[in-house]
Amino acid sequence: MANSNLTNAKNAKNDEFYTQYHDIEKEINAYLEYNPNVFKDKTILMPCDDPEWSNFTKFFAQNFERFGIKKLISTSYAPESKNYKAVYQPTLFEINDPQFDEYKTVKNGKIFTLTRDKSGDGKIDVNDLEWSYLEGSGDFKSKEIKKLRDESDIIITNPPFSLFREFLSWIIEADKQFVLIGSMNAITYKEIFALLKADKMWLGNGFKAGNAYFASPLSKDYADGVYNKETGLVKFRNCCWYTNIDHGKRHQPLALMSMKDNLKFSKHKDIKENGYQNYDNYNAIEVSYTDAIPSDYDGIMGVPISFLDKYSPEQFEIVGNDYEVKEGKLPEIVNLNWKGKLDRGYINGNRIYSRILIKRKK
Numbered sequence: 511m512a513n514s515n516l517t518n519a520k521n522a523k524n525d526e527f528y529t530q531y532h533d534i535e536k537e538i539n540a541y542l543e544y545n546p547n548v549f550k551d552k553t554i555l556m557p558c559d560d561p562e563w564s565n566f567t568k569f570f571a572q573n574f575e576r577f578g579i580k581k582l583i584s585t586s587y588a589p590e591s592k593n594y595k596a597v598y599q600p601t602l603f604e605i606n607d608p609q610f611d612e613y614k615t616v617k618n619g620k621i622f623t624l625t626r627d628k629s630g631d632g633k634i635d636v637n638d639l640e641w642s643y644l645e646g647s648g649d650f651k652s653k654e655i656k657k658l659r660d661e662s663d664i665i666i667t668n669p670p671f672s673l674f675r676e677f678l679s680w681i682i683e684a685d686k687q688f689v690l691i692g693s694m695n696a697i698t699y700k701e702i703f704a705l706l707k708a709d710k711m712w713l714g715n716g717f718k719a720g721n722a723y724f725a726s727p728l729s730k731d732y733a734d735g736v737y738n739k740e741t742g743l744v745k746f747r748n749c750c751w752y753t754n755i756d757h758g759k760r761h762q763p764l765a766l767m768s769m770k771d772n773l774k775f776s777k778h779k780d781i782k783e784n785g786y787q788n789y790d791n792y793n794a795i796e797v798s799y800t801d802a803i804p805s806d807y808d809g810i811m812g813v814p815i816s817f818l819d820k821y822s823p824e825q826f827e828i829v830g831n832d833y834e835v836k837e838g839k840l841p842e843i844v845n846l847n848w849k850g851k852l853d854r855g856y857i858n859g860n861r862i863y864s865r866i867l868i869k870r871k872k
């Protein structure tokens with residue numbers, strides 16, 4: 511349910527999902543635990559973040575001194591350019607500012623920067639953010655925002671879901687470090703999988719129990735179980751963090767049983783009853799559950815995409831995915847035809863599951 515609701519959001523181009531403060535805190539702490547100086551002397555850009563809404567900006571502004579950040583830049587997208595058109599009401603903070611401009615407040619994006627103790631209260635925090643209108647809408651693809659990208663070291667945000675692919679390639683072309691929220695489905699996109707396979711990007715530490723909660727002006731349109739009346743938030747199970755900054759979890763190997771022990775003791779009935787099946791057309795075994803990966807199998811294994819959340823590059827190597835098999839890019843390919851008319855994935859009953867092909871490292 512939750513997954514298909516994220517797809518609906520993408521189809522309807524609802525890009526207004528606001529990330530929770532504690533989710534950001536939990537994720538960012540994982541990078542700091544691994545390297546306490548990860549943000550020291552860095553310029554951080556948040557290019558889809560209006561501080562009046564964004565907990566990303568608030569979180570990094572509040573921790574500016576503790577993290578040793580050099581400069582924080584946060585830009586917002588003009589209300590009139592957004593896919594979702596709500597009745598727009600500027601905040602009192604903006605209206606009461608001498609810079610307030612009735613035209614620009616809807617047509618232009620805004621830029622907020624943090625570098626110094628503007629208020630003179632002896633600390634640098636959210637109260638020291640300085641702002642002005644951008645020249646344009648704040649579109650991350652514009653020249654104006656590209657310039658900010660080029661001057662920054664790290665890009666951190668939850669970008670618009672409908673533009674995730676474009677957003678990531680915008681970062682990659684500038685060779686920047688990043689921490690982003692995206693849909694897990696993106697793992698199967700060709701360019702994104704290529705980065706994961708080449709170990710140029712990996713999944714972050716992750717949302718608590720895999721549940722991502724967002725505030726959204728359209729939250730009430732979502733089904734019960736996705737929209738929670740009490741909190742006003744929507745819950746997606748299909749979101750993850752993508753990054754090229756190192757963290758501890760990805761260096762922790764998965765604790766796995768041998769093939770013999772799995773066949774005897776696996777909690778999955780079909781593994782105990784049917785064992786590990788070979789694909790018809792590719793020399794690899796199907797492993798439908800990450801926790802049933804046999805620790806001592808040396809051949810290629812097809813595993814669910816959610817495996818990437820547990821992937822440690824010291825333990826496994828990513829050989830490819832089902833797209834590459836279909837396109838004949840993998841040398842071991844025997845037959846391009848994935849069981850007749852269905853053209854990709856591992857087919858179980860009527861469902862097609864995407865697979866990542868892995869091999870254990872010795």
Ligand SMILES: C[S@@+](CC[C@H](N)C(=O)[O-])C[C@H]1O[C@@H](n2cnc3c(N)ncnc32)[C@H](O)[C@@H]1O
Pocket residue numbers: 525526527528529557558559560563564565566586587592593648649650651667668669670671673
């Ligand atoms: C998923 S929301 C996340 C907002 C914020 N980063 C957060 O996590 O709370 C993405 C935001 O990007 C904005 N946006 C959409 N298209 C954009 C574009 N081309 N350039 C910059 N921002 C865009 C949307 O209006 C929306 O506010």
